[in-house]
Amino acid sequence: MALSRPVRVLAAIAALLFIFSILQMLRTPVKLTPPSFGSSKDNPKDQDAWRDPNLDPADEPSEPLRRVDGDNYSPNNPNSDRINATILSLVRNSELPQLLMSMRDLERTFNSKFNYPWTFFNDEPFTEEFKRRTSAETAAQVRYEQIPKEHWEVPSWINMDLFEESANILKEQDVQYAHMLSYHQMCRWNSGLFYKHPALADYRYYWRVEPNVHFFCDIDYDVFRFMEDHNKTYGFTINLYDSPESLPTLWPETIKFLASDANNKLMHPENAMLWLQDKERRPKHNEKANGYSTCHFWSNFEIGDMEFWRSEAYEKYFEHLDRAGGFFYERWGDAPVHSIALGLFEDRNRIHWFRDIGYQHIPFFNCPNSPKCKGCVTGRFTDGEAWLNKEDCRPNWFKYVGMN
Numbered sequence: 001m002a003l004s005r006p007v008r009v010l011a012a013i014a015a016l017l018f019i020f021s022i023l024q025m026l027r028t029p030v031k032l033t034p035p036s037f038g039s040s041k042d043n044p045k046d047q048d049a050w051r052d053p054n055l056d057p058a059d060e061p062s063e064p065l066r067r068v069d070g071d072n073y074s075p076n077n078p079n080s081d082r083i084n085a086t087i088l089s090l091v092r093n094s095e096l097p098q099l100l101m102s103m104r105d106l107e108r109t110f111n112s113k114f115n116y117p118w119t120f121f122n123d124e125p126f127t128e129e130f131k132r133r134t135s136a137e138t139a140a141q142v143r144y145e146q147i148p149k150e151h152w153e154v155p156s157w158i159n160m161d162l163f164e165e166s167a168n169i170l171k172e173q174d175v176q177y178a179h180m181l182s183y184h185q186m187c188r189w190n191s192g193l194f195y196k197h198p199a200l201a202d203y204r205y206y207w208r209v210e211p212n213v214h215f216f217c218d219i220d221y222d223v224f225r226f227m228e229d230h231n232k233t234y235g236f237t238i239n240l241y242d243s244p245e246s247l248p249t250l251w252p253e254t255i256k257f258l259a260s261d262a263n264n265k266l267m268h269p270e271n272a273m274l275w276l277q278d279k280e281r282r283p284k285h286n287e288k289a290n291g292y293s294t295c296h297f298w299s300n301f302e303i304g305d306m307e308f309w310r311s312e313a314y315e316k317y318f319e320h321l322d323r324a325g326g327f328f329y330e331r332w333g334d335a336p337v338h339s340i341a342l343g344l345f346e347d348r349n350r351i352h353w354f355r356d357i358g359y360q361h362i363p364f365f366n367c368p369n370s371p372k373c374k375g376c377v378t379g380r381f382t383d384g385e386a387w388l389n390k391e392d393c394r395p396n397w398f399k400y401v402g403m404n
């Protein structure tokens with residue numbers, strides 16, 4: 001039987017589609033390639049072959065791990081297995097929608113199982129709407145705390161005319177948020193004041209969360225107990241280079257601090273000085289930052305032990321930096337300040353890369369290769385422009401310290 005021409009064309013298309021789909025099924029899966037760093041005169045080491053460990057299957061950390069068993073983590077259990085830890089967030093009322101997104105993700109992946117309390121901080125009173133809508137997202141206890149004036153206010157020794165002049169210079173050098181006084185206040189509070197809030201007096205561990213971040217992977221063990229049981233002080237997901245223009249005197253001030261014998265003794269024998277001072281991968285950064293690589297733990301994610309921040313070493317160091325004025329005359333961030341302190345005064349083996357926690361704060365990701373993760377692309381470091389891949393300084397951490 002002769003087929004009409006349109007029917008013959010349709011049959012041919014169907015046959016081609018059939019062959020195409022068979023070929024697709026037989027094809028080997030697409031291989032993920034590590035992020036390419038591109039080449040740049042500024043980054044002679046960027047062309048080094050480096051395989052992102054996120055491409056390798058990511059398991060949970062080693063035992064002991066404490067898990068949900070019956071009602072041992074239920075919200076109202078007075079004898080629960082929870083330890084003295086809280087999830088905390090500094091946030092503005094206006095950021096409520098973005099904060100709810102972060103809360104939903106963290107509740108879904110972790111906290112609906114373990115029910116650790118949430119503590120919210122603000123320099124202003126929280127609105128009733130903020131309280132109502134955030135407490136509706138969790139079965140755990142929720143607390144709303146205002147920051148004492150003396151913790152937030154610009155310190156008396158800061159000269160505001162000099163602040164304005166310095167901000168003009170920073171702006172010329174493209175330093176973001178240079179004129180935004182509240183940004184400087186926030187960085188100072190996150191560096192050296194948050195853990196002094198009376199609401200945290202009885203807490204030891206914290207997990208810092210910001211609005212508009214995402215968590216992608218199920219976490220089926222108590223991360224705070226992990227920190228305690230494995231003797232960890234600090235956990236991070238992302239490691240980045242900072243803008244050297246924002247902190248030209250941070251390292252010189254650090255060296256000044258370490259110059260006295262008493263302060264020099266505060267350094268830990270197993271410190272991460274080599275990591276802090278690396279000048280191989282980004283020599284220009286080290287040069288502009290006067291000896292500091294600028295590599296830091298990205299502190300919008302932190303799981304930490306406040307005993308470290310409350311230690312004599314950190315107290316003295318923060319006091320020194322605060323007096324030096326760089327939180328205002330430059331734009332020292334809490335991330336480099338925390339990172340330098342950890343690199344100097346803590347045993348580097350007590351710093352843990354949470355490779356299994358899938359995380360995003362725009363524009364960077366930590367996306368593990370694990371069936372527990374949904375919604376991010378394994379091994380993708382950024383969804384921004386390609387040059388942002390250069391900002392990843394985990395290779396430095398792994399080179400000098402390894403994966404603890």
Ligand SMILES: Nc1nc2c(ncn2[C@@H]2O[C@H](COP(=O)(O)OP(=O)(O)OP(=O)(O)O)[C@@H](O)[C@H]2O)c(=O)[nH]1
Pocket residue numbers: 089090091092093095121122123124182183186209210211300362
């Ligand atoms: N209450 C309050 N929270 C603040 C203030 N400034 C910043 N924050 C919070 O501090 C955290 C860090 O501020 P961000 O503006 O996100 O700073 P960032 O992460 O460096 O900048 P982005 O890349 O723009 O997110 C966020 O949790 C903010 O909600 C402030 O003036 N008041």
Ligand SMILES: [Mg+2]
Pocket residue numbers: 210300361
């Ligand atoms: Mg942010």
